[in-house]
Amino acid sequence: MKRYVLMRVLKAIFTIWAVYTLVFFLTRVTGDPVDWLTQAGASDAAKETLRRNLGLDLPLWDQYVKSFVGLFTGDTGTSYYYSREVSALFAERIWPTVTLGSIVFVVTIAVGLPLGVLAAVKHNSLLDRLTMSLAVIGSTLPNFVLGILLIFIFALTLRMLPSGGTGTVKNYIMPIIALSVGPVASVARLTRSSLLDVIGNDYLDFVRSKGMREWKVVIKHGLRNALIPVITILGSQLSALIGGSVVVETVFAWPGIGTLIVTSAQQRDFPVVVFGVLVIAASVTFVNLLVDLSYGLLDPRIRKS
Amino acid sequence: MNTEKELESRGAERKPVLEVHNLKSYYESRDGEVPAVDGVDLTLYPGEIVGIVGESGCGKSTVVRSLLGLMDPVTSRREAGTALFEDRDLFRLSEKELCKVRGKGISMIFQNPLSALDPVYTIGSQIMEILKIHESITDKEARERAIELLHQVNIPSPELRLNQYPHELSGGMQQRVVIAIALACNPKILIADEPTTALDVTVQAQILALIRELRDRLNIAVILITHNMGVVAAICDRMCVMYGGVVVEEGRCEEIFANPRHPYTRGLLAAIPSIDEDKETLYTIPGQVDVLKAPVNFCRFEKRCSHACSKCREEEPQLRGESDHLSRCWVFPDKSSEKTDFEQAKVVAP
Numbered sequence: 001m002k003r004y005v006l007m008r009v010l011k012a013i014f015t016i017w018a019v020y021t022l023v024f025f026l027t028r029v030t031g032d033p034v035d036w037l038t039q040a041g042a043s044d045a046a047k048e049t050l051r052r053n054l055g056l057d058l059p060l061w062d063q064y065v066k067s068f069v070g071l072f073t074g075d076t077g078t079s080y081y082y083s084r085e086v087s088a089l090f091a092e093r094i095w096p097t098v099t100l101g102s103i104v105f106v107v108t109i110a111v112g113l114p115l116g117v118l119a120a121v122k123h124n125s126l127l128d129r130l131t132m133s134l135a136v137i138g139s140t141l142p143n144f145v146l147g148i149l150l151i152f153i154f155a156l157t158l159r160m161l162p163s164g165g166t167g168t169v170k171n172y173i174m175p176i177i178a179l180s181v182g183p184v185a186s187v188a189r190l191t192r193s194s195l196l197d198v199i200g201n202d203y204l205d206f207v208r209s210k211g212m213r214e215w216k217v218v219i220k221h222g223l224r225n226a227l228i229p230v231i232t233i234l235g236s237q238l239s240a241l242i243g244g245s246v247v248v249e250t251v252f253a254w255p256g257i258g259t260l261i262v263t264s265a266q267q268r269d270f271p272v273v274v275f276g277v278l279v280i281a282a283s284v285t286f287v288n289l290l291v292d293l294s295y296g297l298l299d300p301r302i303r304k305s
Numbered sequence: 306m307n308t309e310k311e312l313e314s315r316g317a318e319r320k321p322v323l324e325v326h327n328l329k330s331y332y333e334s335r336d337g338e339v340p341a342v343d344g345v346d347l348t349l350y351p352g353e354i355v356g357i358v359g360e361s362g363c364g365k366s367t368v369v370r371s372l373l374g375l376m377d378p379v380t381s382r383r384e385a386g387t388a389l390f391e392d393r394d395l396f397r398l399s400e401k402e403l404c405k406v407r408g409k410g411i412s413m414i415f416q417n418p419l420s421a422l423d424p425v426y427t428i429g430s431q432i433m434e435i436l437k438i439h440e441s442i443t444d445k446e447a448r449e450r451a452i453e454l455l456h457q458v459n460i461p462s463p464e465l466r467l468n469q470y471p472h473e474l475s476g477g478m479q480q481r482v483v484i485a486i487a488l489a490c491n492p493k494i495l496i497a498d499e500p501t502t503a504l505d506v507t508v509q510a511q512i513l514a515l516i517r518e519l520r521d522r523l524n525i526a527v528i529l530i531t532h533n534m535g536v537v538a539a540i541c542d543r544m545c546v547m548y549g550g551v552v553v554e555e556g557r558c559e560e561i562f563a564n565p566r567h568p569y570t571r572g573l574l575a576a577i578p579s580i581d582e583d584k585e586t587l588y589t590i591p592g593q594v595d596v597l598k599a600p601v602n603f604c605r606f607e608k609r610c611s612h613a614c615s616k617c618r619e620e621e622p623q624l625r626g627e628s629d630h631l632s633r634c635w636v637f638p639d640k641s642s643e644k645t646d647f648e649q650a651k652v653v654a655p
């Protein structure tokens with residue numbers, strides 16, 4: 001088990017490094033940031049000075065090594081556009097993103113799990129069919145499409161909610177809905193099917209015959225066993241959420257790292273983009289790592305092997 | 306003094322712990338109702354082991370699952386019946402009251418020990434769970450009781466077992482744990498639904514010996530379900546032979562083994578696998594258990610019976626005979642019929 005954890009962590013670190021390197025070189029082929037940062041008709045000399053100041057005159061390999069080593073000394077580079085330390089920019093923008101993400105994650109569990117359990121317990125009832133039909137729609141609708149739809153209905157047509165920005169509770173409503181519907185639907189569907197599989201098992205009958213009340217049987221023994229596949233989907237939903245928030249933040253002009261990365265990409269602000277992708281890759285990998293390791297905790301049959 | 310006590314205990318023994326009367330449990334199916342249990346009477350006295358025997362599909366599990374209210378209300382329905390346990394009708398209890406009977410008054414163990422325990426909880430927590438459902442007890446006390454219980458079912462080094470998971474134990478050990486859980490709250494009745502079917506022969510014998518030992522020690526009444534007459538012969542005092550949802554023969558085991566009346570009972574006796582003889586092929590009753598449709602107005606075994614006559618096709622026989630031996634057969638209804646010429650050759654003594 002220790003060996004497995006170690007291997008898994010090493011693999012995760014390698015993945016993050018690979019993504020970082022890939023994006024580092026990929027950004028460089030998208031064009032010259034100097035063109036973007038200077039006005040049309042700027043002199044070649046002025047461009048050359050700027051290039052030297054930004055460190056873009058060095059050979060690509062040197063730039064890579066410098067930026068990579070910098071990560072370990074706390075030097076995340078300077079944004080071309082904002083002329084500020086990249087880490088400082090992220091420190092400012094991370095909280096709106098984390099806040100939104102956490103709320104969405106909590107909503108996913110708090111709504112998705114109970115819906116799935118209810119649908120499974122009352123399976124083939126009207127409630128079950130209704131929930132599952134909605135879940136199918138919910139999990140196929142891309143979140144940014146839903147976001148645009150919501151803006152169209154509630155901001156532009158009904159004028160009930162602000163179309164973007166942050167600050168009030170109202171600003172949260174649409175981004176949360178746009179980001180949660182998909183994960184809630186997936187979690188509800190999977191919880192239902194997974195719980196239905198477990199409910200047929202003999203050990204639930206034995207627990208019933210011990211005199212445990214039905215709802216407790218379903219939660220303590222049914223759901224606990226059904227949770228193993230659900231955790232996987234929660235993990236992948238969380239990964240998708242981290243990625244998906246980049247687009248949805250842009251749709252709602254949410255001042256988080258998603259919006260920062262998208263605008264920086266448009267402005268060829270390489271250090272910001274590369275660091276942003278690094279942050280996202282690290283979060284996704286970390287979540288997947290947690291999911292893998294949680295199997296052992298959830299399922300003793302895996303733990304010992 | 307002594308004689309008084311003796312009388313008292315004998316008097317107590319005469320009062321049944323469980324009296325089931327006219328139990329009918331039907332399943333809904335696409336083409337009508339399946340009378341899986343169709344009018345079963347069952348009386349159980351303290352300290353006795355009653356076998357319910359019959360091939361798969363005869364309704365044995367349905368009888369006991371109905372008693373504990375473990376039937377799926379969507380696909381099944383209890384048509385009729387009463388089940389007196391501790392002066393109350395089990396079928397009139399609310400779900401909440403029934404939960405207090407399950408595990409405390411009447412415990413049940415199931416066929417496959419490998420799937421009876423929840424794979425994600427330790428043995429210890431699954432034993433302590435039942436204690437906590439029915440008693441207010443501290444963790445420490447529950448732990449001690451759990452160790453004691455594992456001792457009682459002859460599991461070596463119980464302290465170590467407590468922290469193990471089901472998959473770390475053999476099938477026989479898991480069944481012992483299941484029995485320990487079933488006995489944890491000192492129930493009056495233990496229902497064992499094919500408790501040894503999934504186990505190999507030596508383990509089977511150990512588990513049966515354990516059940517008998519516990520019965521002797523705790524004076525618990527046992528309903529033992531099996532399709533194997535050999536198991537009945539090994540530990541039961543009385544038996545009910547079930548076919549097609551009804552009891553076709555019932556009585557004391559020695560009596561039935563000596564003088565089986567119903568052709569189905571004779572068939573089951575002939576089908577006991579013999580350990581000493583190395584027979585090429587085992588005898589099996591020709592044909593198979595039919596899925597019936599309610600209502601039934603013919604003998605349920607008629608199709609497979611070599612003695613069937615026209616009467617068997619026209620009217621269902623009732624249970625008749627003496628109080629210690631009843632059978633449901635037009636052709637062999639009572640003592641006088643025992644002398645009738647039978648295919649005795651097929652009947653292997655247990």
Ligand SMILES: Nc1ncnc2c1ncn2[C@@H]1O[C@H](COP(=O)(O)OP(=O)(O)O)[C@@H](O)[C@H]1O
Pocket residue numbers: 332333334339341359360361362363364365366367368380595596597
């Ligand atoms: N869930 C169910 N739905 C419909 N019919 C069932 C169901 N369970 C059992 N039956 C039918 O009820 C009869 C008795 O089943 P069961 O009580 O399990 O028998 P046994 O325990 O003796 O093998 C069988 O004919 C079987 O086909």
Ligand SMILES: [Mg+2]
Pocket residue numbers: 362365366367498
């Ligand atoms: Mg059965």
